[in-house]
Amino acid sequence: MSENKEQPRKRGKKEKKRRSKVALGVIVAGVVVMVGAYTVKANTYRTRFFPHTVINGIDASEKTVDEVRQVMSKQIDDFESTIKSRGNNDEIIKGSDVGLAFVKDNSLEDLLNEQNSMAWIAEMNGKKDLKIQSSFTVDPDKFENTVSKLKALDESKFEKPVDAKISDFVQGSGYSIIPETEGNTIDIAKAKEYIKSQLITLNNEINLDYEDNDLYEKPAKMSDDPTLNAALKNLNKYISARISYDKLNVLNGDTIHNWLTANSDGSVSISDDGIASFVKKVSSAYNTVGKPKTLKTSYGPTVTITGGSYGWKVDTEKEKAAIRSLIEAGETAKREPEYSRKAASHGENDYGNSYVEVNLTAQHMILIKNGSKVLESDFVSGNVSKNWTTPPGAFPLTYRTRNATLKGEGYSTPVNYWMPFNGGIGFHDAPWRSAFGGQIYKTSGSHGCVNLPPAVAKQLYEYVDAGFPVLCYNLTEAAPAPAPAETSAASTGETTASNPTEETVEPISENVSPQGGKTAVEIEQ
Template sequence: MNKTTKRLLFAVLILLLFLLTVYFVLALYYREGFSLNTWINGVYCTGKTVEEVNSELLSHTEAPDVVIVDKAGEKYTITLADVDYHADFSSALEAYRQEQNPYLWVDNVLFHSRRTLAPVVTVDEEALRRAYNALDFVQTEQKRIKDYSLTRDAEGAYVFTDGLSDRIDLEKAFLALKQIVENGQETLNLQESGCYYEITPDESQKALRNLWKEIERFQTCDIVYCFGEERHPVTAADCAFFLTAENGLPVQDEKGSFVLDEQAVTAYVQSLAEEYDGYGRTRQFHSTRGDVITIDGGTYGSKMDRKKETAYLLEHLLDPGVHTGTPQSHIPSYEREAFCYGKNDIGDTYIEVDMTEQKMYYYEKGVLKLETEIVTGNMRRRMGTPEGVNFVYNKQKNRVLRGPGYASPVKFWMPVKGGIGIHDAGWRKEFGGDIYQTAGSHGCINTPKDKMEELFDCVQIGTPVVMFY
């Protein structure tokens, strides 16, 4: 072996000895801390002690929110900062440090440099329970009736409370919450954690539930009363009111059909009539002159046939065909018909007779079509034209109006109440003013011929005539 080879071998030996010395020096250096190139939860930990790394990890750790999810997907949140949350990575860090072989630090550099560790979490259990008890679902569950019940709501409709389904074992749910908090988890799914009771109803409970299904169907009534443009549906509360009840529950006959309370149905029709009948109603009318007039009486207005409507309901309420969930319009039967129906049955087409101003107006679909001065009944002779909401019940041409001591031919005649009507008065030269006070008519509404002809051509039989002072 020549000198060159010996020198080369000696140099290699010295280098290997140096590298080996460095390797063991590093191994000894990292023996009390974490090995070279160690990362924990994103923190560089090489050479650091457990205490140092724990302190640094805690500086990056905030108290999380824990979310509780129920079967319906509703979420409820507890902020752990409010329950004295504490985290400590020491035991997990020490266990990991013990795993590391300081003499195999090269292996750590190449293969095992990054690790995620979870802390040991502690909270104040009493504070956690208070926060848990304040959650909406917990309070609802604590107040919940633990059975089936059938009661009436504020409007009178039957309502069913299912106190058996989806009942939550609150203590089990709390223990599950405590467990996930201690495990460092942030979501508790109540269903997946088995926090719901499994309850099988008994026979009486099943019978009550089946009764509710029948009531629910019956209370879904399709009948919608139509009063002109207004709609009045038969509500669930109305349907409940129609049922004969004993001990708070509807009565069923031997066939299983509900028994209707005829008096209740009659009272319902009576209330409808009182609300929507126009005949005999006191009305508030916005006059052309600008004020609101209260008008009683008159011949105008609809009057529901109460007997027929009661019979209609008694016949149809037990028919499954009116409990489908699809609204069905129903126009009631009437003893007296009207030009318009509903609470505002005068509508927007009417004749207005202002006897104080001695003016008459005709509105058609809300548009003023005619305005004229008139002469009404003679006040001095106590023949004043009566107030009220009446209607045009006939139209005739070329009539002779007769009464005690007079016979007056007219071209156009529209009676509105008994022998009182609107007509032309060819014998008059002037209209309006205070003529009616001393030289008025026998009670009719005298109108200039040209205006009367125009009005006669426009007005339909049945048109309301609003007459007031």
């Protein structure tokens, strides 16, 4: 019994092996069939283009090279291309107009040979848009004749490009950038080459204005140019400045813009002449040096004093620099000008209410402090007979000093109090004189200075300082002194003389020019 059981088992194992061999054989046969079918299909794509292949706009899917050529040849008869250009309507070129013809070469074969036929499955879905350059040609003469007539290439219709630029100043809004104008000036030679390259690839739409073609002349400066925008920023900053003065209209962009020039590097220049012209107006409004001054004299009449150096004087260089700085900063500021010379007041009379009144006619000096008379005295001024007359005018006291020596040719005279106000002309004590006032000055006057009694000179010295106004004038009509009394050299208070004796001899006095101008005197302290 055991032997009978063993036999069926052996037969079962043999049957399984036999079936496995059969199955393997089927699989191998299937693989062989599949490989064969794949290879057969791959061999098809050795002579035909893959599906979804487009060559120069022609569907070449599953077509042979000859079939593609036939399609290309047929296209010539009906081919036309639309030329698009800047500033013109579309223009049409027909293939026959340019002698378009098919050229048989190996371009299509080369494309086909580049296919990897064994990868045909991977290439089944992806679209391939291919180009060849030598399938078509144009007749040179027909091409030139046709293309030269295009409006896009008509030089008489060309408009040059215009650079972006900064606008003119507009009141209330300032400056802005005017965008560039592209124009339609084209490089004719390059445009013709481009048109030809598109025709021989059967491109039915040729856009000359395509940016990458770079056929049109471009503006040199565009709206986004960094230096242009930097200049715009600076211009609008500068015109935002507002500089005001009490005596002038506000200086703002309405005037400043006339002084500005934008530079190629984005900076902005401010005209020196423009600033100087404005500072001239500032000076005219504020300068009082040399302008007539009226004085209600202590004698009653009002006089007009001309000449002299007293008053306000604008320092033009400093004022120009200050204005430039404010404009460059775009600031708003209220200004008092920079001065090279100052006076006491900006009122009707710039000398204020403290001054020395020098009546050359009456030969009398009156010191006014804060509107009140604090000192007065007769004096002796320049010798009229020798043309050394003391000049009238308004002057600032130049300085004051003690123990000066007045030197001139042939003399050296010490004085205790020296207070010049008009070059070498000034107040000083004259202890050598025995009398002051009256008519002494006409024949025995000084060389131009105002000689004072020593006690008066001392008091005047204590009241005044550099810059103090000195107002010298003549009265057209004789007027008596306010408080007539005799003044002698020995006086120590305020006295005047109604009938002073003239001094016949003036021993030694200061040296001034014959016209009463600045001396060449050496002052030793």
